[in-house]
Structure formats: C-alpha cells, structure tokens
Amino acid sequence: MWIQATTTRAGAGYTFGPASFLGDRARKAIWRYLAQRPGKGPEGTLPLFTVQGGGRFTRRNLHQLLQRLGDRAGVAGVHPHRFRHTFAINFLRNGGNIFELKAILGHESLHTVQNYLRLAEADIETAGRTRSPADRWKL
Numbered sequence: 001m002w003i004q005a006t007t008t009r010a011g012a013g014y015t016f017g018p019a020s021f022l023g024d025r026a027r028k029a030i031w032r033y034l035a036q037r038p039g040k041g042p043e044g045t046l047p048l049f050t051v052q053g054g055g056r057f058t059r060r061n062l063h064q065l066l067q068r069l070g071d072r073a074g075v076a077g078v079h080p081h082r083f084r085h086t087f088a089i090n091f092l093r094n095g096g097n098i099f100e101l102k103a104i105l106g107h108e109s110l111h112t113v114q115n116y117l118r119l120a121e122a123d124i125e126t127a128g129r130t131r132s133p134a135d136r137w138k139l
Contacts, residue, residue, distance in 0.1 A: 063079060063080060089119055091104070098113045
C-alpha cells in the first residue's frame with residue numbers, strides 16, 4: 001500500500017516523493033480504520049485522517065496531539081519530526097543502508113542522510129566499548 005504524499009518542504013534538504021510506502025502492520029491498521037470510518041467517498045477524495053467535524057487533520061493538529069501524548073507519557077520534546085528521525089536511526093540499526101534511506105526519506109543529498117549515519121555509528125562505537133570480549137578475560 002502506498003499513500004499519495006502532498007507536501008514538499010523546499011530548502012530543508014528533502015522533498016516527499018509521490019508516495020509513502022507502508023509496511024504490513026501499518027497497512028492492515030489503516031485498512032481496519034478505513035473500514036470503520038463513516039462517510040467513505042470515492043477513492044482518493046477524502047483525507048486519510050480527519051478531525052471531529054470531518055475536516056482534514058493538519059500538521060498543527062498532529063503536533064498538538066503528539067505534544068499532549070508526550071506530556072501524558074512523561075516524554076519531553078515529542079513532535080512529528082522525532083518519528084522521522086527515530087525511523088531513520090532504527091532503519092540503519094536494522095541493516096538498512098544510507099542510499100535506501102535517502103530514497104525513503106526523500107532527501108536530495110547524501111550529506112543530510114549522513115547525520116543519521118553518524119548517530120548509528122555512535123551506537124556501534126558504544127557497543128564495541130561495552131561489549132568487548134577482552135574486557136571479560138581474566139588475566
């Protein structure tokens with residue numbers, strides 16, 4: 001399943017491509033949500049997420065929702081870009097490469113993606129220091 005993206009953020013070093021790809025779990029959750037949603041119109045004419053009055057769920061709505069959820073959970077600084085950042089780091093931690101990540105995130109430059117790579121490499125350095133077999137030798 002892919003969802004048509006409609007936002008381009010010029011000047012930030014990335015643009016959204018024509019579609020955002022979803023994994024199986026997300027796809028199934030969205031299909032369940034759509035099956036229960038009233039007022040289904042012709043395919044592709046309604047926003048995926050709406051507010052109570054049926055209007056489009058905006059970036060501002062998302063930001064406010066995430067802030068409230070973060071406050072409730074005791075997590076500071078929750079915002080939409082945090083999810084993008086977390087996805088990127090975990091993608092690299094799980095064996096993805098920077099070229100794939102560049103395409104998925106829609107970045108124009110590898111330079112921007114390398115910021116995520118540096119953070120993932122820091123994980124590797126920490127793991128190497130804390131899990132070194134030589135530290136367990138009893139000499």
